[in-house]
Amino acid sequence: MKSYDHKKIEKKWQQEWNKKKIYKTTEGDKTRNPKYYVLDMFPYPSGEGLHVGHPKGYIATDVISRMKRMQGFNVLHPMGFDAFGLPAENFALKMKIHPEIAVKKNIKRFKEQLGVIGLDYDWSREVNTTDPKYYKWTQWIFLQLFKKGLAYESHEPINWCPSCKTGLANEDLEGGKCERCGSLVEKKPLRQWVLKITDYAERLLTELDLKNKDGSLLLSWPESIKEMQRHWIGKSEGMLFEAPVKDTNLKIQTFSAHFEAFTADTFVVIAPDHPFLKELVKNTPKEKEVLDFSANLVKERLSDGYETKEVKGIFTGRYIVDPVGNGDLPIWVASYALADYGTGIVKCSAHDERDFVFAKKYNIKLKKVIEPLYIDTKGASAVRADLPFVEREAVMGIVKHWQEDKYLGLKWKQIDWGTFVTGGIEPGQTPEEAIKAELEEETGYFKFKSIKKLGRRHAKFYHPPKKENRFGHFNHFYLELESGEQKEVSQEEKDKHEVVWLSKDEVEKFLVSEGQRDEWHELQGKEKVVLDGILTEPKELAGREVKDVREDAIKYLEKNNLAKRKTTYKLRDWVFSRQRYWGEPIPLIHCEKCGVVPVPEKDLPVKLPKVKFYEPTGTGESPLAAISKWVNVKCPKCKGKAKRETNTMPQWAGSSWYYLRFMDSKNPKALVDKKKEKYWNTVDLYVGGAEHATRHLIYARFWHKFLLDIGIVSTEEPFRKLQSVGLIMGPDGRKMSKRFGNIINPDDIVNRYGADTLRLYEMFMGPFDQAIAWSEEAIIGPRRFLERVWKIAQKVSKNNSSSSIEKLLNKTIKKVSVDIVEMRFNTAISSMMILVSEMEKAPDISLKDYKKFIQILAPFAPHLADEIWKNLGEKKSINLSVWPKWDEKLMKDEDVKIVVQVNGKVRAEIVIAVDAKEDEIKKLASVAVSKYLTAGEIKKVIYIKNRLVNIVV
């Protein structure tokens, strides 16, 4: 027998598969087989070609599709190219080749590289987003969006990248910089087409959790990606307040998601780039000053990439009349206010982190309506879940020494507590009287220079001496002693605690109560913002915890007509035009008389004109604007003078629906045939990089839902199961990049080790969704494995199976079948490695067993498998054979090894029959470990079936 020659074998079988078209997908009406649609995120054919990281996902889908095909599914596993957009255009500009030619060349190279890996794509369905036959339908979808009012023109300032010379969506920014080139983005007013994705915000959010009829989740996606989308959509429910601006006819609206403390509002902030600002300060003495300041702030914010944490602002000179009765509130411009969240104007109070900082900085008056509540959860005073709370009005006093800068603390004797003076208020006492009485009782001091009332704080805690849960309402005081004169203290009090005088530093370490410590800090001028606690206003809600009053606060505000419910989203509408050449032309016409007119559907596609110069103009106009022959057209409505829209679509457009086109890639009459769409339904498995979690995957879901609404598709969601691929890093552990010179080319690996080895290695490296560094050394393992598989063929005989091999084989078939579905390829491969080393040890291997093994190996190493298959006398490709089934009966073990532990430590192993009785096993076990049992009597024997016996001594 010849040795394993991957070069010969792989080339031969790739040609054979192509010739016989064995991977061509059958149309739905020509088969009764159930369908399985597995899709890779199609690549952007860059000029640099593939590195070994790219095909990792493709190999995984290839393995799954091959297994599914063998299991009788009608598999759709297509591939295409996403080739419009900036990278291709910039590459073309740099290399001075027309993008169309460059893209063609790059695609050819990509296909060659994919080809040598032996992937089972049905290339007859290939799509290319830059093909007019394809982008005809991208334009068609845009027209439908336009007709439904979901595409609109916006003249608001947009993000402009001065280097790419194009407008960008918020999503294309990275901390205020252009994601592609890293240059600072400017705001520039430009006419843009924008898609109203916000109309779908609620559905995009809730339908992430859509359920099947049986109650299971429709979308089987990684929770992390769902979570990212939820954050991206950023739903927040709150209240909308409307207020007149004093001395004007103007009104403003403010939004608040945390409105419970609405009576605390003392000022208002507006975003520096808020469109309303100009009108607000018009004809006021501060007009120029405020606008200049704001303009500066916007500039600063942009250049700092939104990273400024220091807040800045200016008073506008205007006031609102607060609708909830807090009087006239000054309006400030504040750097931290965002124009495009909520209404861009906020009512502010002491009970918000940023508002608080801002107010402190500019000495704006604050009002507090939440008193802090502390709940002890740790240590001796942790609240007991089983006890009710005893409510008490109480006092606490910080007492200063009559001479020194020292403060009075009580060191408790029964427990490890350090506190200030505290105590309850007796009936008929005022808090002042109570604190004085407590102090005298506990310490004997009674002569005061001054007494000052501080705040009120509440605490829930367990009181160990009293053995009860307390809910104390503490009135805090600051007292200065006049002299050290003392009265006699009772023995009872003396037994409870010791009086100590502490320096400021010592106080810090001494205190155990967070509430006392906060009060102490506030006394030193370090005030903390209060976000949660007990509300003191309005009367109707007073005394309740903030977190419990939300619903009642809404009712109160609505009943009194003070505010309305309102939901806002972080999700912004989608800036859908680019001022560049290399993209789908937006199929609209601007007519002098009729305004914006859609290109009639029969005239689609609007082809991108072939031009010599396609450099960005830099003026904010697309290069297409300069091509008068293309631009000037007749209005489709009135036949008058008109011009084409010259903006093009963003790169995301073509990829937002390509998965539908694969179902029916050649159809000239429809985006996708209705019957075919019904048959292929939804993508069963979608594999790609997690970096597309929030853009591509949200845009595609948006378009899909729109297409559902207009009756083009019949499903709610495009991708049922989503799996992210972990990156393959360079051997140095860094991202593979030209810059680091750590790129591994798959062609070299295929040459040296073969495609089957590459495939096996990439699947064996580790968990599929995890990033792992490429290892030049470890790849030899899978290669050796394949050589051993190849050699076993020499031992194949017509004899009956050996029962031990048969048993292991069945177990392996099961493991591989299950692991592939769950995308745990590494463990599937390791189980096959175990089988192979057992086969090597056996004197001979039955033909039947060997064939089954080669079949389960075939999805991973299809070339080698087909070659062996043929050598074993089979005529048809192994990839079309029927996936072997495992037989549970043959997998049963007769004996089982049981571990015997003494006190949880392994001391012996015994082998017993599977059906042995528990008593018997326990007996055997205690005999096996008898020498460890002499120490004491047996307390307990734990038996876990087929696993272990644990004897507790």
Next chain:
RNA sequence: GCCCAGGUGGCGGAAUUGGUAGACGCGAUAGACUCAAAAUCUAUUGAUGGCAACAUCAUGAGAGUUCGAUUCUCUCCCUGGGCACCA
């Protein structure tokens, strides 16, 4: 700062509902084959002690629950990814 995922030998990683930690692979060491090398095969390979049987310690750190914890709970540290003035 917030959210998510993760931390296991020299390295990549395994470990069903809590039940023998280190499967499988790489590397390393020794031996066989060879004039020699490579390749291949065989054996060993978490650490420490011991000639050995064996013992003790080990899954980022610390605590807890349990007969028993890589797995569950809490606190902290570190790494990767995402978001970041979101009212």
